[in-house]
Amino acid sequence: MLHLSQVALRPFVAALALATVSVVAVNAEDAKPADKSLANSLNPDDKTAEKDDKLLAKDAAVKVEDGKYFDAEGHPTFHVTENGKKFDWYAYSGYRRYHAECHVCHGPDGMGSTYAPALKDSLKHLSYEEFIGILAGGKQDVSSSEQKVMPAFGDNKNVMCYADDLYVYLKARAAGAMGRIRPGDKEEKPEAAKKAEKECMGG
Amino acid sequence: MRAVHLLALGAGLAVATPALANEELMKHLNNPAEQALQTVDYANTRYSKLDQINASNVKNLQVAWTFSTGVLRGHEGSPLVIGNMMYVHTPFPNIVYALDLDHDAKIVWKYEPKQDPSVIPVMCCDTVNRGLAYAEGAIILHQADTTVVSLDAKSGKVNWSVVNGDPKKGETNTATVLPVKDKVIVGISGGEFGVQCHVTAYDLKSGKKVWRGYSMGPDDQMLVDPEKTTALGKPVGKDSSLKTWEGDQWKTGGGCTWGWFSYDPKLDLMYYGSGNPSTWNPKQRPGDNKWSMTIWARNPDTGMAKWVYQMTPHDEWDYDGINEMILTDQKVDGKDRPLLTHFDRNGFGYTLDRATGELLVAEKFDPVVNWATKVDMDKGSKTFGRPLVVSKYSTEQNGEDTNSKGICPAALGTKDQQPAAFSPKTNLFYVPTNHVCMDYEPFRVTYTPGQPYVGATLSMYPAPNSHGGMGNFIAWDGVNGKIKWSNAEQFSVWSGALATAGDVVFYGTLEGYLKAVDSKTGKELYKFKTPSGIIGNVMTYSHKGKQYVGILSGVGGWAGIGLAAGLTDPNAGLGAVGGYAALSNYTNLGGQLTVFTLPN
Numbered sequence: 001m002l003h004l005s006q007v008a009l010r011p012f013v014a015a016l017a018l019a020t021v022s023v024v025a026v027n028a029e030d031a032k033p034a035d036k037s038l039a040n041s042l043n044p045d046d047k048t049a050e051k052d053d054k055l056l057a058k059d060a061a062v063k064v065e066d067g068k069y070f071d072a073e074g075h076p077t078f079h080v081t082e083n084g085k086k087f088d089w090y091a092y093s094g095y096r097r098y099h100a101e102c103h104v105c106h107g108p109d110g111m112g113s114t115y116a117p118a119l120k121d122s123l124k125h126l127s128y129e130e131f132i133g134i135l136a137g138g139k140q141d142v143s144s145s146e147q148k149v150m151p152a153f154g155d156n157k158n159v160m161c162y163a164d165d166l167y168v169y170l171k172a173r174a175a176g177a178m179g180r181i182r183p184g185d186k187e188e189k190p191e192a193a194k195k196a197e198k199e200c201m202g203g
Numbered sequence: 204m205r206a207v208h209l210l211a212l213g214a215g216l217a218v219a220t221p222a223l224a225n226e227e228l229m230k231h232l233n234n235p236a237e238q239a240l241q242t243v244d245y246a247n248t249r250y251s252k253l254d255q256i257n258a259s260n261v262k263n264l265q266v267a268w269t270f271s272t273g274v275l276r277g278h279e280g281s282p283l284v285i286g287n288m289m290y291v292h293t294p295f296p297n298i299v300y301a302l303d304l305d306h307d308a309k310i311v312w313k314y315e316p317k318q319d320p321s322v323i324p325v326m327c328c329d330t331v332n333r334g335l336a337y338a339e340g341a342i343i344l345h346q347a348d349t350t351v352v353s354l355d356a357k358s359g360k361v362n363w364s365v366v367n368g369d370p371k372k373g374e375t376n377t378a379t380v381l382p383v384k385d386k387v388i389v390g391i392s393g394g395e396f397g398v399q400c401h402v403t404a405y406d407l408k409s410g411k412k413v414w415r416g417y418s419m420g421p422d423d424q425m426l427v428d429p430e431k432t433t434a435l436g437k438p439v440g441k442d443s444s445l446k447t448w449e450g451d452q453w454k455t456g457g458g459c460t461w462g463w464f465s466y467d468p469k470l471d472l473m474y475y476g477s478g479n480p481s482t483w484n485p486k487q488r489p490g491d492n493k494w495s496m497t498i499w500a501r502n503p504d505t506g507m508a509k510w511v512y513q514m515t516p517h518d519e520w521d522y523d524g525i526n527e528m529i530l531t532d533q534k535v536d537g538k539d540r541p542l543l544t545h546f547d548r549n550g551f552g553y554t555l556d557r558a559t560g561e562l563l564v565a566e567k568f569d570p571v572v573n574w575a576t577k578v579d580m581d582k583g584s585k586t587f588g589r590p591l592v593v594s595k596y597s598t599e600q601n602g603e604d605t606n607s608k609g610i611c612p613a614a615l616g617t618k619d620q621q622p623a624a625f626s627p628k629t630n631l632f633y634v635p636t637n638h639v640c641m642d643y644e645p646f647r648v649t650y651t652p653g654q655p656y657v658g659a660t661l662s663m664y665p666a667p668n669s670h671g672g673m674g675n676f677i678a679w680d681g682v683n684g685k686i687k688w689s690n691a692e693q694f695s696v697w698s699g700a701l702a703t704a705g706d707v708v709f710y711g712t713l714e715g716y717l718k719a720v721d722s723k724t725g726k727e728l729y730k731f732k733t734p735s736g737i738i739g740n741v742m743t744y745s746h747k748g749k750q751y752v753g754i755l756s757g758v759g760g761w762a763g764i765g766l767a768a769g770l771t772d773p774n775a776g777l778g779a780v781g782g783y784a785a786l787s788n789y790t791n792l793g794g795q796l797t798v799f800t801l802p803n
Binding site for chain 2: 151
């Protein structure tokens, strides 16, 4: 809630984030500069990143709640600082989980393989809802020459407890905020993440 | 007749064997014009006595004919040839084609099993299948969904079929089978799904289950005799497996059996390796996790284990022990010995006495291997036969949520399943290898049946400070444990080698080249770029007096994911590995058999 006044600066946000409309209205008049702490600072030299300015703008964080960043549509998003050296906890955690659960099919760094699509490209188009739906329910694309089948991970805690982490990581890859690297530094693991992990994995 | 044949093989030792060697299959195995098993022979030497194509004329090789399999996924294994018929298999959906070599490879019959596509994502690392086996007029197919089918070789009609496992629990199959005597031996996959893996013998004629031996668990489930089964010369003792797991963890213990089988008719023993323990997070499964990562010698009639040797106790790196066991007879210290040589994922080339399981040699077959300094060969030592693990590269010692960096080899091993060859003319092994290292970070996971149970983050990249490529093709002296020569390859060599009496060794590359090299020097004599990357195994046969060489193209498998990942400094990293990062710049999906011969 702390950062809602900054949201006010972006009128289009108000229309989308219905829950914040009233707050926005109150603060609409005292326009302040954007919260610099939310801005991304990317590695300008990383040629493996394939930066996409439109996506970077669309995915930009507009608020943060206990270490978790959200874009204008209210979906989780990444936060990159220190010239691309430091990532938010969820992007980092997503990198780890991706390279355990997903990479044997989708390839390292979301690059795809001979039998599964490159998620660094798929996430340019997939919405948050579509992503979560496929993750939980799976996907089939079977023809005479190709048989692409993704399993449903709905029952898999090792995946579903980290669905947002995976989404944030892959969004960062799709927008080019993160290159083909392992995140060097990360923001501290938020208390909320610790609590959610414990509840989700333990239950 | 059978008894006479057995004596002819010099197998007078085998006294109380209830079933004798399969005479009909032995006849085909002894005919170099044919190929009845994926492994070429029972000893897994992948050596052909054919010598029409030789080191001086191989440069003239040209394409004789080609065949499209109609499937665009990773093509492992090779076709078989029996008489005038060739049998070609495909990855999922596991189609079998019977081609008539007398009539320009006309399709005589085609068998396409109906399998639930939901088996596809349960298969780790692509829907490969390592091929068919032939025995007594039948072609035996082991499908992805673990259905074992016996097909009439002439008509393609189903003789019998039996289901070996349950894909809903993560049990699948990629391996070929071993027909031996009156049985067919089959393995199972699912190490990333917490399956308690096993080998099973079915009756060759009826498909009836005869025995099943698990890789871990109580002695009776493993078919291990506490007094008679030995490890490094000593009886294993009671509960040898249970004692090395915490609680019930052996029930989801892995130790899968998706590799190759070999068989020694004289000793009447079959050999294979068991895979990694589940999960990949070593902290979650304290103990040696026996008998995962183990070389097994079993009696094929009863399944009873004669000896075991665990190469990587308490695996911390996913160094599956499933690679082939190559049986040779060579002199060690002046004495003839029955040997078993095995190139393990963990980077050590092992030679054992295959009669007793005595460990003779364990040396690194890639100099970059660093996770262990050596295997302790001191018989008086407490750690005899165990690898001496380097703390820095121990993902167990570094613990959960710590990224252990620069471990060589990577999880796909210095060599994966791609089988090596052995030539009795040079006494050298020809080994396709990976030259890849990794960072490995284990973390806590929970087990859900039928779901992956991995528990580690991996990134893999070409071995640093080397030639920049991700593979080598080497010649190995198994008695002395030394590399004789080594050819650098841009990508992992993921194709099975073939050695021939013509002093030529063949292998394929991920870019799609079929290569022929001189068996003595490794000098490249011929190469041809096929339509897709090669992860299949080179085969040869003779038809109407002419020698042919065949290879399946179709990139995929674990090699298909590309391997330059997890670089901490992308610019420095990609500077070094540059163009090697993307295999997709070199080849595309495919599914084709290319057959070569010499011009008339």
